[in-house]
Amino acid sequence: MPKSAPFQAPPDTLDRLPVSVLILLKEQIIYANPAALSLLQADAPEQVLGHSVEDFLHPLDYQRVMARIRRAERTQFTNPPTEYRIYTCTRELRIIGMMSTTYMIDGQPGLLAAFMDMTERSVIEQRLRESDEQFHRMMNTMQDVFYRTDAEGITRFVCPAVKEILGYTASEIIGRPASDFYPNPHDRENLKKAILGHGFVRDFPGQMRRKDGRIIDISISSTVILDEEGKYAGVEGIWRDITERMQLERELERLATTDELTGIANRRQILQQLDHAYKRFIRLNHSLVVFILDLDFFKNVNDQYGHVSGDILLKEFIARVQQQIREIDYLGRLGGEEFLLILDETSKETAEQIGQRILQVVRQTPFDLGAGVSVTITVSIGATSACHKDAKITELLEHADKALYAAKDSGRNKICWYCEQTS
Structure with missing residues (x-):
């Protein structure tokens, strides 16, 4: 990943703080003080600097964190302390208490985030680990596909079951527009319009294109995700392959007519x-x-x-x-x-x-x-x-x-x- 030019922090002020500090510019980490590198279990600054903050966020907290970043970048704003789940460089799950504020960098609005490790609270830590394990266990055993997209329609999470249905691995899909997998782009727009109109859809019919080019029929059940300001932040839900069912229904219809x-x-x-x-x-x-x-x-x-x-x-x-x-x-x-x-x-x-x-x-x-x-x-x-x-x-x-x-x-x-x- 390309690295930004070194950020010149105020003379040893931030380095000496006992609290972890990150500075972000356009969602990219351009500064991390020693306390932050230690909390993130980084052996070298390069494991953190130049990376997107998204690399460290838990999927279920991604929307909340990104909404706060964007709000602070739009206006001079200080986000109140909030707890989030993150992953360290070694993919260890941790919970942090973080507050952030707008921070101007060469005339551009960035974000200064200060946070503390809260994982020493054993009860909360255990609950979070159990929740995360259950989340991943559920995602790994699902036959249907759980997905999440952001407000721009970019896929931010998809469970491993997608490999069996579309032929793509989850990593090949995450970060790409969901519309890339629709044979007819209007189908995606119709789905979005229906979700925005009602707040959710149940068994919404659609089609997707597999990696091998074959078109399959799907049924989608999804709901709107709203950010802390109540604004549209994306969609999450489940879709399933109903190609065999639709083929049977079409064949039954053909036989009947x-x-x-x-x-x-x-x-x-x-x-x-x-x-x-x-x-x-x-x-x-x-x-x-x-x-x-x-x-x-x-x-x-x-x-x-x-x-x-x-x-x-x-x-x-x-x-x-x-x-x-x-x-x-x-x-x-x-x-x-x-x-x-x-x-x-x-x-x-x-x-x-x-x-x-x-x-x-x-x-x-x-x-x-x-x-x-x-x-x-x-x-x-x-x-x-x-x-x-x-x-x-x-x-x-x-x-x-x-x-x-x-x-x-x-x-x-x-x-x-x-x-x-x-x-």
Whole structure:
């Protein structure tokens, strides 16, 4: 760590004091009298001078100490005596009683801190050691990740469990902005906004990027840290890896909304999409077209070649239809060989073109069912345009279904419109 230029203390005044004295400039220790070096168990001044005061602070007292330093640097201020936990150069835990005041150094506001070793008080010392041991034992055995960030979003503490989840060691994370580990920086801002708005969050959803680049899902429960003036000083809390849970939930959702054979929306999902589309039609008054597609004489394929061959045909049929529709269209299976196609914000003319392309792509190329078997099949389409007199989506479906029967009755392999047959 780079060292500051030697600080010229007042002639032997501070060196002779029996109380420990440190002088800080921008949170860096630039002077330590012999009593301070002794208390900090430094074999040489270089073990203390030039180092950040943060190197000696206990994680749970960091925010309080830094708030006092910054307050004294901002204004001429004397902090009253307070007890803190610190680590010596040999990482021995001690408790000190310290007071500090603003100290001008070449025109810059620094801090003069005077403190005494309070660890001789055996009862307090024992309690602190037990507390520290419990803290580290808890941190070392946690499966979830405990963390703490300061007001600028810099990570000041994270427990060792982070290595198993993110692939980074705690030392690789501490000192870095928490936002570095979010794949989307806005997620971190949304979390901060929620915490500041309510003072805490519970099971807040988010994502993080592992060291290997993989994105994981996390659940965050955190609370605001306030300094002694009641101002925002950071955040602390726990987050856990819920990737497996989210994958399971997404898979369950997929199974609940997807037709297992064809991979498109199942009956429940496609009817829900139709309900959404119809509500947009009512609200925005844009065009909405609905197709019901039914494979002609599909039962004959099942009867002659078996249901396995019929399943192969259905999957290939869907693949061909998907090549002819747009990304904004919704395709789902109503049941058996019957399918629903929703053409939202689509004119009748455009829908007719899409329908004709589907008819052509189905009939023009035989379907390969395997084992040297191929069949030619056609599809009939019943079409309807939504009207404001349609009170429910069931009426849309009835109209499309009637148009489908009309297509079947008039020779199949064609598209018929409900409005045409009623005009």
